[in-house]
Amino acid sequence: MSTRTASEIRADRAAALGRALTALLAVTAYAVAWLVKRSWRRLLPVYWVAAELAVAWVAGPLGLSWQSVAILALAIAATAAGWRARSRTVRAWRAAIAVVLGGSAVATVAAGGPAALAAHPTLTIALPTLAGVVLGWPWWYHLRQSPPEPEPQPAPTVVDEPAEVADPLTAHWEQRWQTEVVGQGVCTGTTLVKAIEPRPGVTEALVRLSPGTKPGPLFKSGPDVEVALDLNEGAVGWRSTGKTARLRVILVERSHIADGVPWTGPTYANGRLELVRFTDGSPGHWVVSRPGFGVVGGLVVGSIGTGKSRALGALIANLLDGGAQVAVGDPQNGQSLPAWKNVVEYHPGVEATALLGRRVHAEVMRRSQMLADVGVQAFDENDPRVKAIGLRTFIVVIDECQLILIPNTPLVALMEQAAETMRKTGVGLILATQLPQMRSLGGSIRLRDALVAGNALVLRLSNRGSGSTILPDDFVGDPFALEPEIDGKTTAGMGYLRHSNRVGMLCRVPHLDEDAVAAVAPRVPVRWNVPEIDPASPIVLPGHRTPTTAGKTATAITPGGGSAVDRLRAAFGTGRRTTTTVVEQVAPATPADWVLACLRRGPASAQALLDRPDCPVNQSQLYTLLGRLKDAHRINPPAQRGGPFTIAG
Known part of the structure; x- marks a missing residue:
């Protein structure tokens, strides 16, 4: 039996303890490394503060002066500012972090280093920690934003094609489409698979899109197709089929509206009416109401002599035939729609028309309260609850609206609110103007968007004018290219109807004798639910204070x-x-807040933002601001040049 001395036992125990400490140190190092690896992204601002405190603490034992620490802080700040980043804003943010925490370290070292940390923990520890939390907020906000997932690529649509094309019409147009259209670089990625002839001189073809081809640009390719096939202007129209891979294109070789469109009487039925005829002879409808949606308004734009009054007359005749209440505002003292003076409720003159607009706003708000009280969410004339309170469809037509909608006046804001809330109350607002600029609507994009969401008829326009046009951003067609006469025949009444199944195709308003049609039109009295407006009363929007209590x-x-x-x-x-x-004054919002507020109301292009009367910046400043917001991922850039920006998210 062997015996060990006390020194040998102590040596063995020391060796065992050393092995245990080594193992513990290894486990601790691994745990710290694992923790840092898993949490460094979320704890990065904490590391900034820890680095600053460490520099301030070790400066004393190492004998570092505050000048040396200042040089180190400046070097770190310069590196942070010059290091490659997504934008200048990120570089400036990193440099600000280095400057603030570096300055805190310099001040702590100058005040005594470890002694200052022990004597003044609030100033030397708490405040830098708070600064790190504040400066780290953008980092944590960035971590909360999940990266955009890639859009799934649609599976290619497999279409069984017949081995032989038995239809000679399809074979003829398939060959022409492939050689004259696609072969010339127009509508690339499309194939014509079926063609029919619904009327003489009209061909309706089914076009298949290859994978990667977007339908949006095809809707705007009508003029190029007309040039390629040697067709007349406005002779090509597109409509969707419900499938992304298939579109229908209508090709017109013989116009059905060149000699005019006769008036055949009112056609109002099921909340819509035939207002125009397209080049191929098909009807174009103006929607008044939709089931479960309410009543919608619209916008009619056309220069002098283009048939704008004729279009309004056809609208009024159809509305009266459908039993709708109609009120007309004519700022030109009865010169705009004289045939309807004794048929509908007529308000001639600028003052009377402005009072009509104010009363319509009050009527909308009153109807909204009445319908809410009986539990109606959206106006439906056939709803028993609506009939019980005596409400009917009420359409207000204001011609030459540019005479009363003056930019930066209270009436514009009033009409904005009425147009945005009228749908569910059974009130529809139709504005007409001959000037194609946004100033015709008081410079209000909100008013324009609220109206064209229902209907928009754009007739021939003779002058684009300065500033942004009144046309919606997604409008297809060129009303400025229409000539007053083509081959000696007038083009009065020709234009483009938005929200139609003939996108990009010309249409025409029927030629009616307004006096004769007005004489036989039914009389439908207007039943107001609000009293007349006192001309001396101030304009006050709901939720706002009257001018007498503003101060x-x-x-x-x-x-x-x-x-x-x-x-x-x-x-x-x-x-x-x-x-x-x-x-009391409200501080104006920053230009960035102004841009974001405009885009929250709806997509808008840079030119549309610049043309707003309340735009706080000039052109170069606006483009710089849009670039910064895009780099900060707060807005989405347009899909194509000149397109609308949208709010990110």
Whole structure:
């Protein structure tokens, strides 16, 4: 039996302890490495603060001066500012972090290093920690934003094609489409698979899109197809089929509207009416109401002599035939729609038309309350609850609206609110103008978008004018290219109808004798639910204060009290009671907030934002601001040049 000495036992125990400590150190290092690897992204701002405190603490034992620490901080700040990043904003943010925390380290070292940390923990530890939390907020916000997932690629549509094309019409147009259209670089990625002839001189073809071909640009390719096939202007129209891979294109070789469109009487049925005829002879409908949706309005635009009044007359005749209540505002003192003076409720003159607009707004708000009280969410004339309170469809037509919608006036805001809320109340607003600029609607994109969401008829326009046009961003067609006459025949009444199944195809308003049609039209009296508007009353939007209460009046104190200024006035004998009016003002939003607020109302192009009357920046500043917002991923860039920006998210 062997025996060990005490020194040998102690040596063995020391070796065992060393192995245990080594193992513990290895496990601790692995755990720390694992923790840092899994949490460094979320704890990165904490590391910034820890680095600053570490520099401030070790500066004392190492004998570093505050000048050396300042040089180190400047080097780190310069590196952060110059290091490659997604944008200049990110570089500036990194540099700000280095400057703030580096300055804190310099101040701590200058105040004594470890001694300052122990003597003043609030200033040397708490404040840098708070600064790190504040400066780290963008980092944590960035981590919460999940990266955009790639869009799944649609599976290619397999279409069984017949081995032989038995239809000679399809074979003829398939060959022409392939050689004259696709062969010339127009509608690339499409194949014509079927053609029919619904009317003489009209061909309706089914076009198949190859994978990767977008239908959006095809809707705007009508003029190029007309050139390729040597067709007349406005002779090509597109319509969707419900499938992304298939579109229908209508090709017209013989126009059915070149000699005019006769008036055959009212056609109002099921909330829509035939307002125009397309080049191929098919009807174009103006929608008044949709089941479960309510009543919609619209916009009619056309230069002098283009048939705008004729279109409004056809609208009024159809609406009266359908039993709708109609009120007409004519700022031109009865010159715009004279045939309807004694048929509908007529308001001639600028003042009367402006009062009509104000009363319509009040009517919309009153109807909204009445319908809410009986539990109706959207107006339906056949709903028993709507009939019980006596509400009917009410359409207001205002011609030459540019005479009353003056930019930056309260009436514009009033009409905006009415147009945005009228749908569910059974009120429809139709505005007409001959000037194709946004100023015709008071510069209000909101008003324009609310109207064209229902209907839009754009007739021939003679002058694009300055600033943005009144046309919607997704409008297809070129009304500025229409000539007053083609081959000696007038083009009055020709234009483009938005929201149709003939996108990009010309249409024409029927030629009606307004006096004769008005004489036989039914009379439908308007039943108002609000009294007439007092012309002397101010315009006040709901939720806003009247001008008489917009300010606060404060009375100065007589001698013996009040502020130092009051006592000074009293000392010089000017202690009379005076009244000081304090006007509340709201600080204007930043340009970035203004852009984001505009885009929250709807997509808008850079030119549309620049043409708004309340735009706070010039052109170069706006494009710079849009670039910064795009780099910060707060807005989405347009899909094509000149297109609309949208809110990210």
